[in-house]
Amino acid sequence: MKEDIFKIFRDAGIAVKESELESPPDPKFGDMSCTVAFEVAKKKKKNPAEVAAEIAAKLEVCGVVSQIKVAGPYINFFFDRDKAAKKMLELLDKVKFKKKKEKVMVEYANINTHKPIHIGHLRNISLGESLSRILELCGYNTVRAYYINDYGMHVAKTIWYLMNHETKRPKENLADWLGEIYVKATRKIKDSPELAKEASRVLQLMEERNPEVMKVWKETWKWSMDDFWETFAELGSPKFDAKLYEHQVFDAGKKISEELLEKGIAKRSEGAIIVDLGKYGLGVYVLIKSDGAALYQTADLELAKKKFREYDIDISIYVVASEQKLYFKQIFKTLELMGFKRAKDCHHLSYELVYLKEGKMSSREGTLITYRQLKEKMMKKAFKEVMERNKGMAKARALKLAKQIFLAAVKYGFLKVENNKKFVFDWGKALEFEGDTGPYIQYSAVRAGRILEKRKKGGKFSSVEKDVEYDLVRKLYRFGDVVSKAAEKRAPNLVANYAAELAKAFSEFYSQCKVIGSDYESSRLAIVEAYCNTISKCLDLLGIDVPERM
RNA sequence: GAGCCGGUAGCCUAGUCUGGAUAGGGCAACAGCCUUCUAAGCUGUAGGUCGCGGGUUCAAAUCCCGUCCGGCUCGCCA
Numbered sequence: 001m002k003e004d005i006f007k008i009f010r011d012a013g014i015a016v017k018e019s020e021l022e023s024p025p026d027p028k029f030g031d032m033s034c035t036v037a038f039e040v041a042k043k044k045k046k047n048p049a050e051v052a053a054e055i056a057a058k059l060e061v062c063g064v065v066s067q068i069k070v071a072g073p074y075i076n077f078f079f080d081r082d083k084a085a086k087k088m089l090e091l092l093d094k095v096k097f098k099k100k101k102e103k104v105m106v107e108y109a110n111i112n113t114h115k116p117i118h119i120g121h122l123r124n125i126s127l128g129e130s131l132s133r134i135l136e137l138c139g140y141n142t143v144r145a146y147y148i149n150d151y152g153m154h155v156a157k158t159i160w161y162l163m164n165h166e167t168k169r170p171k172e173n174l175a176d177w178l179g180e181i182y183v184k185a186t187r188k189i190k191d192s193p194e195l196a197k198e199a200s201r202v203l204q205l206m207e208e209r210n211p212e213v214m215k216v217w218k219e220t221w222k223w224s225m226d227d228f229w230e231t232f233a234e235l236g237s238p239k240f241d242a243k244l245y246e247h248q249v250f251d252a253g254k255k256i257s258e259e260l261l262e263k264g265i266a267k268r269s270e271g272a273i274i275v276d277l278g279k280y281g282l283g284v285y286v287l288i289k290s291d292g293a294a295l296y297q298t299a300d301l302e303l304a305k306k307k308f309r310e311y312d313i314d315i316s317i318y319v320v321a322s323e324q325k326l327y328f329k330q331i332f333k334t335l336e337l338m339g340f341k342r343a344k345d346c347h348h349l350s351y352e353l354v355y356l357k358e359g360k361m362s363s364r365e366g367t368l369i370t371y372r373q374l375k376e377k378m379m380k381k382a383f384k385e386v387m388e389r390n391k392g393m394a395k396a397r398a399l400k401l402a403k404q405i406f407l408a409a410v411k412y413g414f415l416k417v418e419n420n421k422k423f424v425f426d427w428g429k430a431l432e433f434e435g436d437t438g439p440y441i442q443y444s445a446v447r448a449g450r451i452l453e454k455r456k457k458g459g460k461f462s463s464v465e466k467d468v469e470y471d472l473v474r475k476l477y478r479f480g481d482v483v484s485k486a487a488e489k490r491a492p493n494l495v496a497n498y499a500a501e502l503a504k505a506f507s508e509f510y511s512q513c514k515v516i517g518s519d520y521e522s523s524r525l526a527i528v529e530a531y532c533n534t535i536s537k538c539l540d541l542l543g544i545d546v547p548e549r550m
Numbered sequence: 551g552a553g554c555c556g557g558u559a560g561c562c563u564a565g566u567c568u569g570g571a572u573a574g575g576g577c578a579a580c581a582g583c584c585u586u587c588u589a590a591g592c593u594g595u596a597g598g599u600c601g602c603g604g605g606u607u608c609a610a611a612u613c614c615c616g617u618c619c620g621g622c623u624c625g626c627c628a
Binding site: 019022024025026029033035038041042047048071072073074110112149152153154269270271272273274281282283284285286287288289290291293295296297321322323324325326327350352353355360363364385389390405416417418420421422424426428429432433434435436437439440442443444446447448450451453454455489493497500501504507508510511512514515516517518528549550 | 552553554555556561562563564565567568570571572573574575576577583586587588589590591592593608609620621622623624625626627628
């Protein structure tokens, strides 16, 4: 499309930059607009409108361009709709992403064992999974990684409490119950601070691999992990190529800390081992606590190396909340100081946290909405909606559909919002399945699918009759650009917003254009086929299923 | 106090990187549309100091400076 316009300018001997071509805000200004007159007018110190008229006079239509009109300083190009739509549909059909040479690891779903999965994790998993899918489609060899924090103080506290104050075990939902134990442990220590030493002692025993403590650790670890695996599968992220755990890198992390101390990169300060990054404006990075215990951040240096060493990756992306921005700068800087050359290939993709109306969620205080709670409430609503709209649907089928809808609502809800925007969770909005929501997009895909089910033969495009048809084709055509940009910016929200825009355009089309049995059946079928295909790809990139019926 | 990030109608949000024509959507409100491929839909009405003040520019929600409000972070939590 743009090529034709460039050719027109070339033929007239006028230089035009890519950035001087844009899509006009309104169809009445044509299909493509050029702002070159502003630049030329500035140089020649003339009126931009006059310059535009002068330039336009030299231009000859060609290709899909059927008309050139001047509107003030803008030179507007109008396409022959039939020709342009045909070409756009052809190009859309052929859109291919070049195979990239880089192998990219996306680390997400970084959950702590002994704590429940909550709605904050859902934003993380939605984002990481979608990013992985986008990169994959764009031709990157993508390695999905999760890193589970299964060591540290929160685990020690829980084990301490279990060993000393809680002997009874429930029969089910052990993972969530562990979360409650953690809350109880935290409260108890808060009430009697002298007990903190006992918990610290458990951490020490963990580091020493004390058999009695490790037995409890192993047992409880499995409760959490079984729950995680089940949830990952349910969320549509069943396959992780790299399963990384803090306990695997813990000891090596400590060793690195000691090496850094020997090399003089780290130093002792107030009894702790730290890396002073003050001169880089990055504060102090604590590697080992003054009581000798290692931390989450101790292991992270080894983790970064392990990723490149064992998975042969070129780029390492960490999908972690923005509250850890400084922390990641510290890790990457320290890796650089260590002489680890791949430090420059480590990137933190940050996003803002999910909040409740009352404020920040806290697993320590127990003020959070768990995945289980969210699921129960949303499934109930989704199931009710499904039954109301599909009288007589079998229960098993309705439950499956309700799940697809609930997950679409959740995932789209998170993904449509830009990463840097904090997300204040609201039950009313979460339970909404109409308007700018995941289910709305699914619904449009289902309706398109139903038309295709009823067709006798495939469509072949020849002409557009109404504005809505042409508008839909134009939007479909943007698919490749949108996905490329989403990959480049690592921004799944671009795909989410685009999908919603497409669905809206299709719904308008659907209400105005009868397909089966109309005079324009073949052309319209071709458009519906293109829509069905494209919206399915978009939803897949967001990790959202397309149901058969709704 | 310093750094980072947000501030767009009653509420939520796109657009900000890469400046362009009347700032797109959605929810809530109001008025319409189901003998027609699924109304989780469509159409219309109403609702805006793009936080505020300067600057740059032919042109600013977008770039620069200042400022206010909110969030996060700033050594032994993760």
